[in-house]
Amino acid sequence: MLSKSLGKYIQSLQQKKFRQEHGAFLVEGSINVLELCASDYQIELVLTTESFYKENAQLLDKQRVRLEMVSPDDLKRVGSLVVNETGLAVVKTKENRFLVAESDEFVLVLDDIRDPGNLGTILRIADWYGIRKLICSPSTADVYNPKVISASKGSFTRVEWFYTPLASYLADLAGAAVYGAFLDGTNVHTHRFGPSGYIVMGNEANGISEDVERFVSQRITIPRFGGAESLNVGIATAVICDNLRRSAGGK
Amino acid sequence: MLSKSLGKYIQSLQQKKFRQEHGAFLVEGSINVLELCASDYQIELVLTTESFYKENAQLLDKQRVRLEMVSPDDLKRVGSLVVNETGLAVVKTKENRFLVAESDEFVLVLDDIRDPGNLGTILRIADWYGIRKLICSPSTADVYNPKVISASKGSFTRVEWFYTPLASYLADLAGAAVYGAFLDGTNVHTHRFGPSGYIVMGNEANGISEDVERFVSQRITIPRFGGAESLNVGIATAVICDNLRRSAGGK
Numbered sequence: 001m002l003s004k005s006l007g008k009y010i011q012s013l014q015q016k017k018f019r020q021e022h023g024a025f026l027v028e029g030s031i032n033v034l035e036l037c038a039s040d041y042q043i044e045l046v047l048t049t050e051s052f053y054k055e056n057a058q059l060l061d062k063q064r065v066r067l068e069m070v071s072p073d074d075l076k077r078v079g080s081l082v083v084n085e086t087g088l089a090v091v092k093t094k095e096n097r098f099l100v101a102e103s104d105e106f107v108l109v110l111d112d113i114r115d116p117g118n119l120g121t122i123l124r125i126a127d128w129y130g131i132r133k134l135i136c137s138p139s140t141a142d143v144y145n146p147k148v149i150s151a152s153k154g155s156f157t158r159v160e161w162f163y164t165p166l167a168s169y170l171a172d173l174a175g176a177a178v179y180g181a182f183l184d185g186t187n188v189h190t191h192r193f194g195p196s197g198y199i200v201m202g203n204e205a206n207g208i209s210e211d212v213e214r215f216v217s218q219r220i221t222i223p224r225f226g227g228a229e230s231l232n233v234g235i236a237t238a239v240i241c242d243n244l245r246r247s248a249g250g251k
Numbered sequence: 252m253l254s255k256s257l258g259k260y261i262q263s264l265q266q267k268k269f270r271q272e273h274g275a276f277l278v279e280g281s282i283n284v285l286e287l288c289a290s291d292y293q294i295e296l297v298l299t300t301e302s303f304y305k306e307n308a309q310l311l312d313k314q315r316v317r318l319e320m321v322s323p324d325d326l327k328r329v330g331s332l333v334v335n336e337t338g339l340a341v342v343k344t345k346e347n348r349f350l351v352a353e354s355d356e357f358v359l360v361l362d363d364i365r366d367p368g369n370l371g372t373i374l375r376i377a378d379w380y381g382i383r384k385l386i387c388s389p390s391t392a393d394v395y396n397p398k399v400i401s402a403s404k405g406s407f408t409r410v411e412w413f414y415t416p417l418a419s420y421l422a423d424l425a426g427a428a429v430y431g432a433f434l435d436g437t438n439v440h441t442h443r444f445g446p447s448g449y450i451v452m453g454n455e456a457n458g459i460s461e462d463v464e465r466f467v468s469q470r471i472t473i474p475r476f477g478g479a480e481s482l483n484v485g486i487a488t489a490v491i492c493d494n495l496r497r498s499a500g501g502k
Contacts, residue, residue, distance in 0.1 A: 031480075121483060130476030158478045189497040225381030225496055227409045229282075231489070232372060238486045239493045245476050246440040 002047065002074045010047075010078040010090060016142050023093050025144035027156075028079050030086040035154030037063055042092040047075060052086040080146035093144055099133045099162040101176065105196050106244060107133040109178075111166055111212045112203040113233060116141045120151020121234035122201070127155035129241040134161040135169060135198070137212075170215035173198070178217045180208050181236055185219030188240060193248035201237050253298065253325045261298075261329040261341060267393050274344050276395035278407075279330050281337040286405030288314055293343040298326060303337040331397035344395055350384045350413040352427065356447050357495060358384040360429075362417055362463045363454040364484060367392045371402020372485035373452070378406035380492040385412040386420060386449070388463075421466035424449070429468045431459050432487060436470030439491060444499035452488050 012018035013026050024044055027036045030052065036043065037059050045066040053060060053069065060067060075084040101107045108126055113119050119141045126134060134143075141148060143161050152159075170178060177197030185191075200216060202208035208216065222231065222239050231239070263269035264277050275295060278287045281303065287294065288310050296317040304311060304320065311318060326335040352358045359377055364370050370392045377385065385394075392399060394412050403410075421429060428448030436442075451467060453459035459467065473482065473490050482490070 121486070124479050125482070125486060127477045127479035128475055128482055130478075132477075153479070153481075155479050189493075222493070223496070224379055226378045226383070227381075228375050228378035228404070228406050230404075231376070231379055232485075234483075235372070235376060235486060235489045238482070238490055242440075242473070242490045242493065245474070 002068060002070050002078065006068070007074075007078045010088070013090065014080050014146055016145070019093065019142070019144050024090050025093055025149065026079060026146045027089040027091050027149055028075075028081050028084055028087075028146060029150060031154045032149060032152075032156075033087040033089050034059065035157045036089055036091065039157035041094075041157065044090040044092060046087055046089045047078075048087040049075070049085055081150065096163055097160070098164075099135060099160055100173075101133065101196055101198060103196055105133075106131055106248075107135060107198055108237070109135045109166060109170070109198050109200040109212075110137060110140045111200055111208050112137050112139045112206075113201065114139070114141055115204060116145045116147035117151050118204065118232070118234050119143060119145075120148040122237050123148070123152040123159050124155040125234065125238045125241060127152075127158050129238075129245055131241065132159055134159060135166065136161055136163045137166045138163055167211045167215070170198070170212065173215075176217075178215050179220055179240075180213065180216035180218075181222065181240060182208070182216075182219045183221060185221040187223050188220050188243040189223060191218075191220050191243070191247065193244045195248060199240060199244070201233055204233055253319060253321050253329070257319070258325075258329045261339070264341065265331050265397055267396070270344065270393070270395050275341050276344055276400065277330060277397045278340040278342050278400055279326075279332050279335055279338075279397060280401060282405045283400060283403075283407075284338040284340050285310065286408045287340055287342065290408035292345075292408065295341040295343060297338055297340045298329075299338040300326070300336055332401065347414055348411070349415075350386060350411055351424075352384065352447055352449060354447055356384070357382055357499075358386060358449055359488070360386045360417060360421070360449050360451040360463075361388060361391045362451055362459050363388050363390045363457075364452065365390070365392055366455060367396045367398035368402050369455065369483070369485050370394060370396075371399040373488050374399070374403035374410050375406040376485065376489045376492060378403075378409050380489075380496055382492065383410055385410060386417065387412055387414045388417045389414055418462045418466070421449070421463065424466075427468075429466050430471055430491075431464065431467035431469075432473065432491060433459070433467075433470045434472060436472040438474050439471050439494040440474060442469075442471050442494070442498065444495045446499060450488075450491060450495070452484055455484055
């Protein structure tokens with residue numbers, strides 16, 4: 001049985017204000033909860049349906065956290081998913097810790113990515129392509145938004161992020177390669193990527209801001225073969241990462 | 252002023268049943284309506300706000316169709332978008348016409364793509380990469396769904412589709428190259444694509460069905476460099492199309 005006060009607390013974590021106040025966020029659904037259990041995140045409590053508990057008793061018990069048996073209806077009521085027949089965890093957020101690219105590493109820089117679905121997709125793409133760090137402008141969607149976590153399909157456990165004003169962050173990077181996608185850049189199919197650097201992805205409607213564009217040292221372009229005016233930012237991120245991994249090395 | 256009966260008719264077109272009954276569908280928002288006006292689709296009527304009409308009077312008048320001035324609130328009420336301050340068109344659907352790949356052409360084959368957002372994104376990607384034909388299983392989302400049209404950002408005007416049972420369609424293609432993405436295929440970074448063929452994309456949860464897999468002649472794989480278990484079907488479509496265009500020719 002889910003108490004009223006616990007239900008209210010969980011519901012409140014759908015809002016950024018309360019996530020910040022409590023230093024906690026929601027992880028929902030089977031893949032996300034299972035990947036969470038294998039990560040270094042600190043879990044506060046887990047709500048689980050009976051069937052999900054039965055299938056994963058060993059893993060869930062190993063977490064040594066408060067477990068509450070609930071119904072799918074409970075999960076739907078307090079969580080953000082339209083359907084959830086498995087589980088939900090309340091998890092401690094991590095400190096906003098400074099991150100920088102190592103000399104053999106690529107990181108993504110997100111300049112005002114507003115849509116939580118896009119941000120979740122970008123986490124999943126970063127994880128697929130072995131990119132482990134995101135640098136996010138303060139105006140980028142909150143990564144702890146339940147929609148971001150859900151869309152990441154567990155990839156939030158393998159990628160780190162650092163929210164910081166991008167212009168001053170980039171100004172401090174002496175001599176690093178900073179890649180940005182523009183219409184007049186060199187073709188990603190033939191561009192020679194170095195061993196490391198920063199890949200800037202811009203806002204859904206406006207692209208990379210002028211403030212950030214100043215720091216782009218290598219302008220790249222995804223070649224177009226048909227009539228569409230643009231690609232979605234998640235799609236563009238994937239195509240750039242794929243070309244980068246094909247042509248460069250890095251980790 | 253929007254009459255009650257016209258409002259009801261437009262609202263009804265959000266449902267497949269009524270789209271089929273009336274042979275009509277909705278096109279909403281600025282980009283989509285403007286691209287529509289430049290296409291060969293037969294428009295029944297256009298609802299437009301005053302400001303959208305003023306900006307595009309010449310183009311809209313040229314259509315020689317019934318034009319109704321409405322408010323953004325009217326558009327919101329009868330259409331599917333949360334915000335629409337521009338226009339909405341009611342458009343005749345096209346006949347479900349047989350399509351086949353020419354000898355220098357790639358086409359996409361969609362095996363049970365259920366999510367309208369994914370289908371709309373795939374239309375946009377196809378258009379970007381100059382792929383002009385989709386072959387869709389009957390269980391694939393309805394391309395005339397307003398969510399598909401909206402997500403396509405005008406690309407629905409440059410791509411054609413043919414809904415047909417895939418197994419019998421593919422059985423009739425003698426000797427064509429049929430590409431499908433699997434975990435055990437050859438790496439798309441090094442695979443040599445021929446000049447033409449069919450690229451099969453599978454269901455969001457289950458991938459390519461067994462019935463269709465039998466006809467795949469070239470198994471390909473998007474290489475993974477990190478921990479994510481899979482890529483979204485739209486992302487995978489884009490990465491495959493990008494590699495195909497880089498390594499092959501075709502149109």
